[in-house]
Amino acid sequence: MDIVILYSLLLFKIVSREGRKFGRTKLKKDGSSLNTIVQAIIGSVILHLIYYIITFTIGYIKTKRYIPDIGRAWENANNLPNEVEFERKASPAIFIGSFIGVTLICGLIIFTLKISFI
Numbered sequence: 001m002d003i004v005i006l007y008s009l010l011l012f013k014i015v016s017r018e019g020r021k022f023g024r025t026k027l028k029k030d031g032s033s034l035n036t037i038v039q040a041i042i043g044s045v046i047l048h049l050i051y052y053i054i055t056f057t058i059g060y061i062k063t064k065r066y067i068p069d070i071g072r073a074w075e076n077a078n079n080l081p082n083e084v085e086f087e088r089k090a091s092p093a094i095f096i097g098s099f100i101g102v103t104l105i106c107g108l109i110i111f112t113l114k115i116s117f118i
Contacts, residue, residue: 036114040107047102 036107036110039110040103043106043110044099044103047106048099
């Protein structure tokens, strides 16, 4: 994890120094670093939307196809637990962390592709 953070900071430092040479290519001075960041954010939003749409669609299909068996449930009514358990759900900070992480990964991929194909 520390290597990923150091590598992303190094790439950010390289991108922010527009006009510096990196390997055989020269970074453009037309704001391409900002363009890369915007593309990475858009990629992260798209990936998160795809994930949540697929998750909700699978849940909807399972809900629509569920057929309860009332007879069997009535026979096993005495086996119901008489205790209640409370579960703690994940904090919203995990969503923000995943958004930032996916944005960094998208930015790394976009930057690497720009460097290798320019």
